[in-house]
Amino acid sequence: MLIVVSAVTFSIFFMVPRWGGATSDTLASRYVGKSASAGEIHDMAKKLGFTDPLWVQYGRFLKGIVVGADYNTGPTKVHCPAPCFGYSFIHQNPVWPELLDRMPVTLSLAAGAAVIWLLAGIATGVLSALRKGSIFDRAAMGVALAGVSLPIFFTALLSLAIFSYTLHLTAPGGSYTPITQNPLDWAYDLILPWITLAFLYAAGYARLTRAGMLETMSEDYIRTARAKGLPERTVVVKHGLRAALTPIVTIFGLDLGLLLGGAILTESTYSLPGLGLYARVALSFQDLPALLGVTLFGAFFVVTANLVVDLAYAAIDPRVRLS
Amino acid sequence: MSQVAINADTSTAFLDVRDLTVHFKTDDGLVRAVDGLSFKLERGRTLGIVGESGSGKSVTSLAVLGLHQGRGSAKVGGQIWLDGQELVSSSREEVRRLRGQKMSMIFQDPLSAMHPFYSVGAQIVEAYRVHHDVPKHVARGRAIEMLDRVGIPQPDRRIDDYPHQFSGGMRQRAMIAMSLICNPDLLIADEPTTALDVTVQAQILDLIRDLQTEFGSAVIIITHDLGVVAELADDILVMYGGKAVEYGSAHTVFRNPEHPYTWGLLGSMPRLDREVRDRLQPIKGTPPSLINLPSGCSFHPRCAYAGTGGIPCRTEVPELIGVLQGHGVACHMPPEKRRNAFTEDIAPHL
Numbered sequence: 001m002l003i004v005v006s007a008v009t010f011s012i013f014f015m016v017p018r019w020g021g022a023t024s025d026t027l028a029s030r031y032v033g034k035s036a037s038a039g040e041i042h043d044m045a046k047k048l049g050f051t052d053p054l055w056v057q058y059g060r061f062l063k064g065i066v067v068g069a070d071y072n073t074g075p076t077k078v079h080c081p082a083p084c085f086g087y088s089f090i091h092q093n094p095v096w097p098e099l100l101d102r103m104p105v106t107l108s109l110a111a112g113a114a115v116i117w118l119l120a121g122i123a124t125g126v127l128s129a130l131r132k133g134s135i136f137d138r139a140a141m142g143v144a145l146a147g148v149s150l151p152i153f154f155t156a157l158l159s160l161a162i163f164s165y166t167l168h169l170t171a172p173g174g175s176y177t178p179i180t181q182n183p184l185d186w187a188y189d190l191i192l193p194w195i196t197l198a199f200l201y202a203a204g205y206a207r208l209t210r211a212g213m214l215e216t217m218s219e220d221y222i223r224t225a226r227a228k229g230l231p232e233r234t235v236v237v238k239h240g241l242r243a244a245l246t247p248i249v250t251i252f253g254l255d256l257g258l259l260l261g262g263a264i265l266t267e268s269t270y271s272l273p274g275l276g277l278y279a280r281v282a283l284s285f286q287d288l289p290a291l292l293g294v295t296l297f298g299a300f301f302v303v304t305a306n307l308v309v310d311l312a313y314a315a316i317d318p319r320v321r322l323s
Numbered sequence: 324m325s326q327v328a329i330n331a332d333t334s335t336a337f338l339d340v341r342d343l344t345v346h347f348k349t350d351d352g353l354v355r356a357v358d359g360l361s362f363k364l365e366r367g368r369t370l371g372i373v374g375e376s377g378s379g380k381s382v383t384s385l386a387v388l389g390l391h392q393g394r395g396s397a398k399v400g401g402q403i404w405l406d407g408q409e410l411v412s413s414s415r416e417e418v419r420r421l422r423g424q425k426m427s428m429i430f431q432d433p434l435s436a437m438h439p440f441y442s443v444g445a446q447i448v449e450a451y452r453v454h455h456d457v458p459k460h461v462a463r464g465r466a467i468e469m470l471d472r473v474g475i476p477q478p479d480r481r482i483d484d485y486p487h488q489f490s491g492g493m494r495q496r497a498m499i500a501m502s503l504i505c506n507p508d509l510l511i512a513d514e515p516t517t518a519l520d521v522t523v524q525a526q527i528l529d530l531i532r533d534l535q536t537e538f539g540s541a542v543i544i545i546t547h548d549l550g551v552v553a554e555l556a557d558d559i560l561v562m563y564g565g566k567a568v569e570y571g572s573a574h575t576v577f578r579n580p581e582h583p584y585t586w587g588l589l590g591s592m593p594r595l596d597r598e599v600r601d602r603l604q605p606i607k608g609t610p611p612s613l614i615n616l617p618s619g620c621s622f623h624p625r626c627a628y629a630g631t632g633g634i635p636c637r638t639e640v641p642e643l644i645g646v647l648q649g650h651g652v653a654c655h656m657p658p659e660k661r662r663n664a665f666t667e668d669i670a671p672h673l
Contacts, residue, residue, distance in 0.1 A: 220435035226390055227430075228450040228501070229423030242440055317440055318485040 261298020
């Protein structure tokens with residue numbers, strides 16, 4: 001699966017520019033100085049292997065992941081140790097360590113936000129479903145509509161302006177403390193990005209939970225649970241929510257997988273040095289190896305998340321288990 | 324309510340439902356699902372409630388269990404006395420404690436009535452542990468015992484199976500085990516055999532009867548299948564449009580039915596023990612809308628005798644008369660005329 005993803009992304013990054021009219025020389029021109037002559041550029045293209053057929057380049061790329069690669073750019077020879085996901089000549093660094101460096105930030109952001117949106121979204125959805133048509137339900141669904149509709153750069157900027165720069169309650173943009181250094185500062189710095197990001201997702205989860213709960217709470221087995229004399233709380237949580245949770249687990253796996261590949265908008269707006277920001281910067285400099293690395297990294301998380309979701313299914317719904 | 328009032332009102336019957344009404348507010352109007360229903364039931368006896376879909380049978384049973392209480396748009400009126408305690412005016416929590424413990428229910432379709440995500444055992448254990456403060460393994464032992472009692476082979480292994488791994492009959496047995504695990508005094512079976520094969524139906528009915536003898540509980544069987552009632556019930560309550568139209572011992576109601584609707588039900592029941600001489604006689608028309616009940620006797624639009632001899636079927640609601648004498652009938656026809664009509668017009672074709 002990941003091989004396919006890598007082949008496709010690789011092709012996109014190295015073939016599409018050709019279709020767009022770029023030659024191996026123009027690709028190589030990104031790796032030399034501005035004043036380089038056409039001959040120098042061509043030399044560089046050869047050295048970097050851009051003149052080779054695509055499948056050879058891809059094979060070299062795969063080999064690099066396993067054993068590392070050397071990039072001979074002429075005057076200096078750079079070594080990119082395994083796993084080598086490419087070498088960014090803009091940062092003058094191999095991509096992989098850069099990704100690893102930024103991973104904790106993205107992980108912190110995604111994990112914290114996920115906890116918040118799961119709790120808030122599911123709780124809101126359940127309450128809304130139980131009090132369908134009430135003022136709470138209408139208000140919550142109104143807010144949820146706003147949540148899914150408002151773009152993150154809008155809510156993020158707005159909340160920064162209000163909570164950080166006016167009320168001085170939260171950390172200003174760009175603050176990040178690793179959890180290993182100081183967990184309290186870590187949480188303090190991230191609370192605003194968490195909430196902003198969670199707001200976007202919680203909205204969708206609340207709607208999903210509400211719909212699911214409305215459906216399951218009218219099932220026969222809910223009536224049975226009540227007929228057994230179970231307290232209403234047990235009926236709702238153990239019997240109702242459990243059954244309504246299946247679609248939520250699916251979406252959650254995919255959402256989390258995608259987020260781990262970088263929350264580009266959130267990280268950019270809050271200037272958090274995570275994968276998303278890295279990708280955005282790479283994008284603006286047309287740093288192809290870096291982008292390729294982030295894409296593959298993200299693909300890895302999405303595929304893994306899918307696998308985890310499938311396993312979770314079996315844990316949740318016994319009917320899915322292999323007999 | 325003061326103690327004196329309770330004593331004054333306390334009924335002697337084990338289950339005494341008085342003037343029960345269940346109304347639902349809907350956008351289309353007030354649905355009178357049950358309207359002024361009264362009946363009694365003693366321990367060890369079985370009451371069959373019979374009627375078409377929408378006659379208020381299931382709503383009645385859910386009302387007894389208190390499952391309409393404070394939920395949705397339902398409004399429950401009247402009194403339900405269970406073993407000296409009035410349920411309609413009791414708090415939700417009080418009724419919840421009785422549910423599953425003192426009174427329990429078997430539902431129509433055991434596949435949808437059991438939670439697909441929990442094992443059969445877990446669901447039975449749960450039903451026991453809500454009302455009994457015992458460790459899990461004790462409850463589990465009891466659940467295995469119960470599964471064994473209802474005839475599930477290898478109960479110690481099947482207990483960890485999920486509902487979808489059971490056959491229909493097995494599921495209904497498990498459902499019965501679940502509802503009897505707390506040894507309830509009142510068991511309500513809402514169409515317990517409708518979703519099952521005919522051969523399995525008989526087994527399940529036998530099982531219910533055996534268990535009743537064993538545990539001495541009062542049983543209400545709700546069905547539209549008179550065959551089921553004939554097999555199990557001591558008393559029969561025929562419902563139409565949310566009201567009782569005929570109420571008496573099974574013997575009386577089967578031998579001398581006096582309400583035209585009961586005749587209709589009997590006429591539409593296939594009999595295997597007689598030669599096929601006549602076609603089945605279905606009741607003409609459809610059950611009435613509970614929002615807009617016909618005026619007077621709600622059965623009059625479908626009744627062949629409506630208005631004969633100047634009786635006020637279209638204008639006056641007939642009372643259920645004769646319950647104290649053991650056979651209540653809600654019909655404007657004079658009793659003699661009813662008996663004559665039955666013996667002359669109806670009985671020969673049954």
